[in-house]
Amino acid sequence: MGAISLRKVVKRYGSGATANQVIHGVDAEVNEGEFVVIVGPSGCGKSTLLRMVAGLEEISGGEISIAGRVVNQLEPAERDIAMVFQNYALYPHMTVFENMAYGLKIAKVPMAEIRQRVDKAAAILELGPFLARRPRELSGGQRQRVAMGRAIVRQPAVFLFDEPLSNLDAKLRAQTRLEIQKLHRELGITSLFVTHDQVEAMTLAERMIVMNAGRMEQIGTPDEVYHRPATTFVAAFIGSPPMNLLRGQGQGTGFQSGGQLLSLTAPVPRAGELVLGIRPEHVELGNDTAAGGWPVRVQALEMLGAERLVYGTLGETLFTARLDATAPHPAIGDVVNIAARPEHMHWFDAATSMRVGA
Amino acid sequence: MVERSPVLDVVSHVVLGLGVLVIAFPVYVTFIASTQTSQEIVQAPMSLAPGNNMLETYRIALFGGETSFGARVSPVSRMMWVSLVSALTISLGKIAISLLSAFAFVYFRFPGRSLCFWLVFVTLMLPVEVRIFPTYKVVSDLGMLNSYAGLTIPLIASATATFLFRQFFLTVPDELVEAARIDGAGPLRFFKDVLLPLSATSIAALFVIQFIYGWNQYLWPLLMTTDESMYPVVMGIKRMFGGGDAANEWNVIMATAILAMIPPAVVVLLMQRWFVKGLVDADK
Numbered sequence: 340m341g342a343i344s345l346r347k348v349v350k351r352y353g354s355g356a357t358a359n360q361v362i363h364g365v366d367a368e369v370n371e372g373e374f375v376v377i378v379g380p381s382g383c384g385k386s387t388l389l390r391m392v393a394g395l396e397e398i399s400g401g402e403i404s405i406a407g408r409v410v411n412q413l414e415p416a417e418r419d420i421a422m423v424f425q426n427y428a429l430y431p432h433m434t435v436f437e438n439m440a441y442g443l444k445i446a447k448v449p450m451a452e453i454r455q456r457v458d459k460a461a462a463i464l465e466l467g468p469f470l471a472r473r474p475r476e477l478s479g480g481q482r483q484r485v486a487m488g489r490a491i492v493r494q495p496a497v498f499l500f501d502e503p504l505s506n507l508d509a510k511l512r513a514q515t516r517l518e519i520q521k522l523h524r525e526l527g528i529t530s531l532f533v534t535h536d537q538v539e540a541m542t543l544a545e546r547m548i549v550m551n552a553g554r555m556e557q558i559g560t561p562d563e564v565y566h567r568p569a570t571t572f573v574a575a576f577i578g579s580p581p582m583n584l585l586r587g588q589g590q591g592t593g594f595q596s597g598g599q600l601l602s603l604t605a606p607v608p609r610a611g612e613l614v615l616g617i618r619p620e621h622v623e624l625g626n627d628t629a630a631g632g633w634p635v636r637v638q639a640l641e642m643l644g645a646e647r648l649v650y651g652t653l654g655e656t657l658f659t660a661r662l663d664a665t666a667p668h669p670a671i672g673d674v675v676n677i678a679a680r681p682e683h684m685h686w687f688d689a690a691t692s693m694r695v696g697a
Numbered sequence: 698m699v700e701r702s703p704v705l706d707v708v709s710h711v712v713l714g715l716g717v718l719v720i721a722f723p724v725y726v727t728f729i730a731s732t733q734t735s736q737e738i739v740q741a742p743m744s745l746a747p748g749n750n751m752l753e754t755y756r757i758a759l760f761g762g763e764t765s766f767g768a769r770v771s772p773v774s775r776m777m778w779v780s781l782v783s784a785l786t787i788s789l790g791k792i793a794i795s796l797l798s799a800f801a802f803v804y805f806r807f808p809g810r811s812l813c814f815w816l817v818f819v820t821l822m823l824p825v826e827v828r829i830f831p832t833y834k835v836v837s838d839l840g841m842l843n844s845y846a847g848l849t850i851p852l853i854a855s856a857t858a859t860f861l862f863r864q865f866f867l868t869v870p871d872e873l874v875e876a877a878r879i880d881g882a883g884p885l886r887f888f889k890d891v892l893l894p895l896s897a898t899s900i901a902a903l904f905v906i907q908f909i910y911g912w913n914q915y916l917w918p919l920l921m922t923t924d925e926s927m928y929p930v931v932m933g934i935k936r937m938f939g940g941g942d943a944a945n946e947w948n949v950i951m952a953t954a955i956l957a958m959i960p961p962a963v964v965v966l967l968m969q970r971w972f973v974k975g976l977v978d979a980d981k
Contacts, residue, residue, distance in 0.1 A: 395875050416881030428872035432894040441890070442880035489876075 342406055342529035343369040343392060343497055349400030350387055350553075361387055363553045364401065369531060369546075374523050376532045378540035379550035380576065386501055388550070389533045393422050393499050406496045416442075421490035422499040426506060427482045429474040429489075435461075436470040439488045453492075460491040463522065480511045487519075491526070500532040504539060516542055537577050541565070549573045567685075571692040574616045574685060580648060580659045582616045586689055589613040597654025601633050605681035608696030612689035619648065621683035622660035624669065625676045635660075637673045651675070724958070731755070731952035738947045750948065758952040770937070770946060773953050776930040780912055781960060783848045783929060787911030788904050790853035795903075796896065799862035800888055804874070814863075821856040825917060833920055843924040852917065858903055865899050866892065901971040909961045930957045 350362035362384045369375045377385040390396040392403055394415035403410055410418045421442075429438050436457055443453045461467045464484040474482055483503060490498055500519075504512045516539060523530060534540055540547050541561045549556045549564060549572070557569035568574035574582045587596030589607030594600070594615060607613060635651035635658050647668055649660040660677060662668055669675045686695040726745070730738050733748030756762075761772035801807070802814050825832075832851045841847035869892065877887040893900075918932045928936060934957060937950045 393875075393879065395878065414881075415875075415879045420879070422876070422879050424872045424876065426870065426872055428870065428876040430873065430876070430891055432891075432897075441882075445881045445886065489880075 342371045342373070343367075343531060344404050345388075345392075345401070346403075347401035348388065348391065348398060348403060350384070350391060350396065351399040360399075361553050362391075365550075365555050367548055367555060367558055369529060372527045372529055374530045374532065374543060374545045376534060376540040376544035376547045377550060378534055378537055378544075378547055378577075379556075381535055382552075383550045384553040385533045385535075385550050389499055389501055389531060392418075392497075392531060393420055394418050416445075419496040420499055421493045421495040421497075422501065423483075423486045423490050423503045425502040427474070427486040429482060429485055431474055434471050434473055435466060435477070435485050435488075438474065438485055439492050442489065442493050456492045456494070457488070460488040463491065463525070464488050464518075479507055480515060483507060483515060484518075487522070491522075496529065498528050498530040498532075500530065500534075502534055503532075504534070504536070512539075519543060537579065541577070549576060551576070567694070568616070569694050571614055571616070571687045574687070578618060580619050580661070582618050582685070583622070583656070583658050584687075585615045585617075585653065585656055587613060587615065589615075589686075597656055599633070599654050603681065603684075608686050613695065614687040614689050614692070616685035616687065617679045617683060619659040619661035621679050622658075623678045623680075624649070624660060624662065625678060633677050634674050635677050637669050637671050637675060640668065640671060653677070727951045727954050731758075731948055731955050733948055735946050735948050738951075754948045754952045755956075758949045758956060770949055771925055771928075771933070773930060773933060773956055775926060776928050776933040777956060777960070779845075779848070779927055780929040780931065780957070782845055783914065783918075784908050784911035784960070786845065786849040787852050787914075788907035790849065791855040791858050791907050792900055792903055794853060795855050795858035795862050796893070796900075798859050799866055800892065802859070802863050803866040804884065817856050817859055819856075820854070821860065825852065829916065829920065836921060842921050843927045845927075847921050848914075848918060848927070848929070849911075852911065852914065855907070858907070861899065861903065862896065865896060869895060898971070901968050905964055905968045908964050912957075912961050 345365050345367045348362060348365045349360065351358045351360045353359055365388060367375075377388060379385045387396055391398050392405070394410065394413060394417075398411050405418055405420065415422075430441065433441065439457045439460060440453045443456065448456075457470070458467075461470055464487060466481070466484055466488055469477060469481060469485075474485065477485065483506075486503065503519075504515055507515060519532075520543060532539075532543055534543075544561050546558060546560050547564055548558045551572045557564055557573045559567075559569075564573060564577055568577065568582070571584060575584060585594075585596045587594050587601075588611070589595075590610050592603045592606050594603060594607060594613070596615070633653055635653045637649055637651045639650040641648040641650070642664065645664055647662045647664050647666075649662060649668060651658050651660070658677070687693060688695050726743075729745055729747055730743070731754055732751035733744065734750045734754075737744065737748055737750075757770055759772060759774045761770050798817065802810065836842060836847045836851060841850070873891060874887065877891055882890060912929075913931055914929065915931050915935075918927075918929050919935075922928055922932070930953065934950060934953050937953065938945055
């Protein structure tokens with residue numbers, strides 16, 4: 340039994356023939372104490388899904404249970420959850436202390452216990468000196484911590500985070516990411532975290548759910564998702580720069596793509612229309628034009644400090660390679676041969692976009 | 698920015714001075730007149746220096762009695778009380794009702810919500826004067842003539858204030874509502890703990906406007922009060938002008954006018970601090 344389970348969860352706006360379905364039957368289990376990140380492009384339904392778990396959106400179909408209890412009909416306050424919002428949603432007229440204590444006060448927790456719980460949360464989040472301040476007297480990062488403090492004091496079964504880092508600047512975001520990780524280690528509370536940022540997803544998640552257009556594309560550890568993407572969408576969405584995807588016709592050890600026959604060192608997993616995916620860092624550049632080399636014309640170079648990105652075209656397809664900054668690199672206009680090891684090649688069915696083979 | 702120049706300085710000071718004169722001089726004359734005896738006032742030209750009948754005039758104005766002419770003056774203190782009670786009831790009632798109706802319009806989905814809102818909105822176009830006779834008929838049939846209820850209830854419903862609060866509530870971020878729901882606050886709890894404190898400055902502003910509106914009511918009390926003990930002060934001033942040949946007790950009338958000016962002025966002065974405070978900690 341998971342801490343959160345989603346069974347065939349559906350969200351529709353409107354009804355009848357004009358209904359607009361935005362979540363198409365999501366099934367997922369989140370285990371006790373697990374940190375799960377839902378990631379996807381904007382409009383994929385990830386926030387809607389989270390808000391359905393929180394009870395802020397009605398569930399049009401399926402079932403959501405939290406800690407073994409079906410919560411479809413429960414009010415947010417009865418679901419044993421706490422939520423951190425993107426824009427913090429602190430009560431502007433209350434002090435930090437009052438903000439954190441408000442939910443407990445409504446739940447009629449005795450004042451002495453409220454004080455003790457708020458003090459403890461404030462100590463964890465280093466908010467002690469700010470308890471008497473109002474939110475507007477705090478910086479963005481501090482407000483974010485107050486929002487987390489408000490969640491912590493409730494001692495919920497589940498934390499829900501709705502893009503909590505998007506309003507922070509890059510440096511603070513990295514720092515807060517570490518703090519959230521640390522907090523999760525210390526408190527061990529089941530967490531569901533929504534983000535559109537794949538770096539956040541990769542770094543925070545114990546398991547991640549990749550969503551696209553209201554469907555769950557893959558659920559797995561960041562390693563699994565990165566190294567064995569289940570669909571072309573996941574392959575292209577996770578990883579930066581994105582995975583190179585070549586569409587073509589596979590047959591034996593040959594792959595016909597963009598008018599070129601590329602030869603492989605291992606046979607394709609099956610014949611037919613396939614998509615071949617290779618991550619930029621797995622692309623090997625050589626200058627021998629031996630058989631099996633795939634000619635790429637270099638169009639642009641980007642020096643990023645530790646690494647260098649080489650953009651080129653293979654036939655008509657844009658192709659990216661990532662090189663160590665110190666490695667020798669071609670010049671713009673050169674034609675280089677590229678190769679990749681068979682274990683670094685990802686194969687997908689061109690029609691269904693699903694992964695084929697191992 | 699405009700350059701500082703002596704000519705501009707002089708011109709702007711002259712304009713400002715004229716403005717002050719236009720506004721303040723009548724008030725000054727009123728005050729001076731209230732300190733003189735009625736004989737001194739009718740002399741031409743009237744003296745612009747304070748007289749020494751001030752205490753006597755104000756005593757008569759406030760508590761009523763016989764003037765030096767032998768005319769009966771009814772006590773203004775009673776009228777001030779009536780005015781104060783009505784103005785407070787009207788302003789507080791308006792604020793309470795508009796807050797609640799705006800809350801309903803913004804945060805609840807009920808059948809006919811937009812129809813209700815537009816009905817309220819349409820009444821913005823109808824001032825009291827337009828519906829004064831039907832209102833009179835209703836109030837009179839309900840037996841509310843010559844009562845505080847009759848003086849205040851018809852004036853309490855306010856489309857303007859409802860609209861103002863609605864606009865304010867619409868600017869309150871949805872996440873705040875959601876955070877309150879997760880914290881377990883029901884609708885009324887949210888209203889009391891979150892919306893009300895956030896609306897404090899709007900409430901203060903409205904209170905000032907509506908207090909003055911209530912205090913300055915003239916036409917409506919004129920129609921529906923026949924009993925002297927229910928006259929508000931603004932209307933009482935008018936009643937002091939004797940008809941026909943009877944001499945007017947100008948000093949008492951002027952004293953009453955000054956007295957009638959004090960409460961709105963006090964409200965504005967006190968609330969002004971609130972405005973400044975509201976502007977300084979403008980949050981949200």
